[in-house]
Amino acid sequence: MSVPLSEALKFWAKLGFISFGGPAGQIAVLHQELVEKRRWISERRFLHALNYCMLLPGPEAQQLVTYIGWLMHRSWGGILAGTLFVLPSLFILIALSWIYLTFGQVPWIAAIFFGIKPAVVAIVLHAAMRIGKRTLHNQALKWIALVSFLAIFILNLAFPIIVLIAAAIGYWGGKRYPEYFQQTGSHGNSKASNYGSAIIDDNTPTPLHAQFNLQKTIKHSAIAFSLWLLPIAALIAIFGWKTLFPQIAWFFTKAALLTFGGAYAVLPYVYQGAVDHFHWLSANQMIDGLALGETTPGPLIMVVAFVGYLAGHIQHLIGNSNPFWFGVLGACVATWFTFLPSFFFILVGGPLIESTHGKLGFTAPLTAITAAVVGVIANLGLFFAYHVFLPSGLGASISWISIVICLLAGLALFKYQKGVITVLGGSAFAGLLAYLAAVLMG
Numbered sequence: 001m002s003v004p005l006s007e008a009l010k011f012w013a014k015l016g017f018i019s020f021g022g023p024a025g026q027i028a029v030l031h032q033e034l035v036e037k038r039r040w041i042s043e044r045r046f047l048h049a050l051n052y053c054m055l056l057p058g059p060e061a062q063q064l065v066t067y068i069g070w071l072m073h074r075s076w077g078g079i080l081a082g083t084l085f086v087l088p089s090l091f092i093l094i095a096l097s098w099i100y101l102t103f104g105q106v107p108w109i110a111a112i113f114f115g116i117k118p119a120v121v122a123i124v125l126h127a128a129m130r131i132g133k134r135t136l137h138n139q140a141l142k143w144i145a146l147v148s149f150l151a152i153f154i155l156n157l158a159f160p161i162i163v164l165i166a167a168a169i170g171y172w173g174g175k176r177y178p179e180y181f182q183q184t185g186s187h188g189n190s191k192a193s194n195y196g197s198a199i200i201d202d203n204t205p206t207p208l209h210a211q212f213n214l215q216k217t218i219k220h221s222a223i224a225f226s227l228w229l230l231p232i233a234a235l236i237a238i239f240g241w242k243t244l245f246p247q248i249a250w251f252f253t254k255a256a257l258l259t260f261g262g263a264y265a266v267l268p269y270v271y272q273g274a275v276d277h278f279h280w281l282s283a284n285q286m287i288d289g290l291a292l293g294e295t296t297p298g299p300l301i302m303v304v305a306f307v308g309y310l311a312g313h314i315q316h317l318i319g320n321s322n323p324f325w326f327g328v329l330g331a332c333v334a335t336w337f338t339f340l341p342s343f344f345f346i347l348v349g350g351p352l353i354e355s356t357h358g359k360l361g362f363t364a365p366l367t368a369i370t371a372a373v374v375g376v377i378a379n380l381g382l383f384f385a386y387h388v389f390l391p392s393g394l395g396a397s398i399s400w401i402s403i404v405i406c407l408l409a410g411l412a413l414f415k416y417q418k419g420v421i422t423v424l425g426g427s428a429f430a431g432l433l434a435y436l437a438a439v440l441m442g
Contacts, residue, residue, distance in 0.1 A: 002072070003073075005073050008069065009080060009081075009084070012065065012081040015029070015085060016084045016085050016086070016088040016298060017088050017297050019061070019298055023060055023127065023300055026299070027050065027061055027064065030061070030065065030068075035198070039196060039197070039198045039199060040068070040200065041071070041199070041200040042198040042201045042204075044202050045198075045201070045202065046068075048353070048363065049071070050064055051363065051370055052067070052353045052366065054366070054370050055163070055167075055365075056349075057256060057257055057258060057266075058341060059266070059299040059300070059338075059342065061085075061300075062082055062086060065081050065085045066079070066081055066082030066346045067350060069081025070210070070346055070347060070350055072200070075347055078343070078346055078347060078350075079343060082342065085298060085299065086298055086335065086339060088298055089293075089296045089305075090305055090332075090335055092296045092297070093293070093306055093309070093331065094305065094309060094327070096296065097305070097306050097309035097310060097313070097327065098309070098313075098324055098327065100306075101327075104288075107435060111431045111434065111435030112428040112432060113288050114401075114402075114431040115428045115429065115430045116288075116295070116424055116427050117287050117288070117384075117388045117402065118389075118402040118403070118406035118427065119294075119406070119409040119423050119426075120384060120388075121384045121406050122410040122413055123294055123420055124377065124381040124384060125410070126414060129414070131370075131374050131377065135374065138180050139180075140177070140180040140181075141180070141371040142371075144169060144371040144375075145374040148375035149374075149375030149376070150375075151165075152375070152376055153382065160258065162376065163369055163372065166368040166369045166372035167369055170364040170366065170367055173364060174363075174365070178364070181363070181364035181367045181368065182363075206355065210350060211354070212351040212355060217351075220348050221348055224344040224347075224348070228253070231249065232337075235249055235333070244315050244330070245330065247278065248308055248312075248333045248334050249333050249337045251273055251274075251278070252334050252338045253337045253341070255270055255338060256338050256339070256341040267301075267303070267380060268380060270286075270304065270307065271283070271286050278311075280307060280311035280314070281310045281311065281314070284387070285310060286303075286307070287384060287387055289303045289310075290303050290384070292306055293306065294420060294424060295421065304338045305331040305332075305334055306331070308327075308331040308332070308333055308334030309330050309331040310327070312326040312327040312328070312329055312330025312331070313327030385406070388406070405430050408430070409423050409426070409427050
């Protein structure tokens with residue numbers, strides 16, 4: 001029994017419009033739909049793919065969608081699944097970016113963003129907790145998460161180094177203390193055993209197209225390199241090497257290849273480059289972009305489309321009657337070069353990964369890396385909290401209204417399990433009320 005490609009494509013297209021809540025929410029939706037309801041894939045195979053995607057640089061939710069699409073329906077199945085997951089949010093973010101730049105200084109719209117920013121802090125911290133609950137199932141993994149948090153928060157250690165250290169600990173621990181690094185999944189008395197058999201089950205043989213083939217690997221690598229080289233060569237030929245759009249292409253290529261741990265781990269790198277180095281946008285604009293990313297479906301890392309749009313629009317504001325199209329080009333360039341490596345990693349690396357499911361020597365390092373990512377996400381929450389609660393920097397006055405909104409958003413998320421959109425809507429309304437109160441008082 002197999003799922004028809006047409007049925008799968010309908011689901012992937014629907015997912016592109018309903019996948020709110022950032023990576024944690026999207027992975028939860030995927031698990032619920034594919035593991036629990038539809039039974040397209042077993043939990044153990046799902047978690048094996050997820051751990052590989054969390055090891056990779058780039059957006060893990062989109063990579064997981066691509067991986068499952070590829071496993072079910074070969075290369076085109078993966079490409080279509082991953083593309084459908086991204087496209088709706090690209091179009092939506094281009095529209096929202098234009099609205100943001102055109103009307104963002106209107107007081108009531110600024111008030112909405114003022115209310116949303118503290119909610120983003122609560123959402124990121126909530127994501128850390130949700131991923132932690134799913135992955136930190138013993139004391140050893142909790143220690144790895146804590147140490148990774150301290151390493152990046154206090155020592156400012158680069159995330160790739162944290163990944164390598166975690167992988168080394170997992171490899172050693174898997175040999176010495178295997179009970180601490182076993183993947184949770186459909187075994188024993190786990191809940192997964194109640195789901196029933198899956199189309200791609202624990203013991204389902206790896207399909208022929210998912211088995212390693214050197215000739216196919218070389219072919220896919222050459223295609224991916226061509227799809228990277230030709231667009232960047234065209235941008236250089238049209239605009240020149242040291243101009244904006246080739247810079248966007250090169251910067252987001254590095255972001256896609258060098259930032260491990262998914263969307264939340266990519267954001268500090270993007271912030272450092274786009275805000276501090278290139279000055280494409282301000283720190284507050286970056287947080288606004290993340291807020292927009294949280295309110296739209298699709299991968300959270302689609303904030304790169306917002307960054308690309310603002311860079312193109314603002315830089316071509318003078319001397320051009322319509323900078324909108326330069327913004328669109330910036331958004332598309334940023335998106336293309338951010339996601340292209342993800343397709344490459346899945347289509348080329350997937351066959352190697354499929355040969356390792358159930359092998360502790362491979363899965364133990366991935367389990368340790370997943371634990372380390374939890375600490376990095378918690379650090380990112382504090383990173384945004386600093387900029388939201390102290391908008392003018394250290395030593396400036398504290399935004400007590402932002403703290404109150406953040407606490408209320410956290411209460412809604414942690415205690416009452418409200419959805420991300422509900423929380424963002426309530427926070428936006430709170431921002432409007434704060435603005436109206438300020439107007440009436442003064």
